[in-house]
Amino acid sequence: MSGPIVVGVDGSPSSLEAVSVAAREARLRGCALKVVHAFIWPAKHVPPGPVPLGPAGGEVRNAVGRLVAEAVERARSVAPDVEVGNAVVAGEALVVMEAQSRTASLVVVGSRGMGGFAGLLLGSMAVHLTTHGRCPVMVVRGEPDRAGPVLLGVDGSPAGEEAVEFAFEEAGLRGTEAVALHAWTPGSAAAAPPQDPSMPSCALEPGILAAQEPLLAEAVAGRRQRHPDVRVEYTVVRGDAREALIEASRNAGLIVVGSRGRGGFTGLLLGSVSQALLHHAHCPVVVVRGTDARGWGSQGSDTAHRTGNVQ
Template sequence: MSGVVVVGVDGSASSLAAVEAAAREARLRGAGLRVVHAFIWPAMGVPLGPSPMGPAEGGLRNMAERYVAEAVERARAAEPGVEVSDAVVTGEPLTVLEAQSRAAELVVVGSRGMGGFVGLLVGSTAVHLAAHGRCPVLVVREQPAAEGPIVLGADGSTAGEAAVDFAFAEAELRKAPLVALHAWTTWNALMPAPKDPSMPYANPQGALAGEEERLLSEALAGHQERYPGVVVEHRAVHGATRTALIEASRSAQLVVTGARGRGGFTGLLLGSVSQALLHHAHCPVAVVRAAVARH
């Protein structure tokens, strides 16, 4: 066994779905599974034990232990061969899980938690981890298509290279086909050089589409050789990236995207495409940041 997959739990149905997904990811990787609950109450200065007037099994600490025990039981039932450990870690969930991500292969969370407000489509923990986590973050949303492909949002950016690596590896682990989708419009396309400098915007018909298809091929170059068993479909489409990926997610078992891509603004912690997928995708979403140093 090598490495560990971390899953954050809080007793919600969403986090238990994340546990099952995390257990599967651990099995595929030959990794261990670490079930983590962030126990914020000690920092709030509130009583942690059972009330003198209540049952002995009451109290916040016992509740946290029950959340973890239920999650561990769910993980072992889903994947009996996976080694499962657990921890109740004092701290705020965002800080705890970000720290856990430093030594993890993957962090898995549900899209909604116990503290989710009605109308908030994705929990703040998921968004924060996608922007700051030190490893890829898998956010479990709706049930995926069992036999669907892995869909990769590829934009040809340097920041997106880690997402390409992750998508190919995931497709190989799952023995699933990979759809590499690159969507472009006249506003974000790479403009080919004009043949006549006096007419800077007069390019041959189809030139933009050709440039974008080339960009997609270059983004995938080398990966198909490293993963010869992965069947890859190149799909360069004219349209909005968010719309295209959300639509593709309807028949996918996983969508993979970078945290930032072409055209990202300095200081923007999570790109608009990643945000849209976390809110509206019809399957789990993996957000993969560019390689970061681990301390």
């Protein structure tokens, strides 16, 4: 889906870091950046119907203006050649950012916030967007190695195909390699039938490992043809997918996963593997929902009231 990169800001250091990352992403993709601030009046001052920001010289308007101006300036300092627009939207942050995702190619948010995202701990905004958003969602956290590879969690599920494509495109844009990682446990991984049923489980592990390698290669085969310049490293790990990906993220520039899966991620819906990464990864995390689950590009009503400069 074509569209700007949208970054949510609230004046916190975390959201400003998200602006920097989003600006670099916009520069890589050659697209516009849209800085969005969600604004809610204190409950005792909320009038019925659409609300303005108040008088032109009002304290609230000035504070919001400074917040957004700082974010825009940060973006332009990081990527001077990127077109930067901004929007101040009156509404609850979750609703506002979900609506923004309908026309975005990527939504970027910080891992912690305040102001427009007041009271939302890590997981609230991120999980809501990765569950209901209409485009991939990046949560900026950790201290990534900008030259590090794009780490891809692979489980072979149809739902994960969009994540594979995103990871390869991102690696191509960054000029880095892609590390495709598949994690398995003896209780969940498919294994080749043993020649001797009495064979101890420890002796079966080489066969189990061998059975995982074709799954990993098959999952990325088509993408390698479409992205021949991207070098791919295959990694099969025995262990929990969450722990394996978190550990591997220490040396990554970005980690990409689907919202749900099977195989190495058996039975893990968003809130387990994905949520664990949102809380503990050492680099930014992108969660990509499958096309069948979200209908990217579909247009819906924007329930938030818009004010300010909407680009």
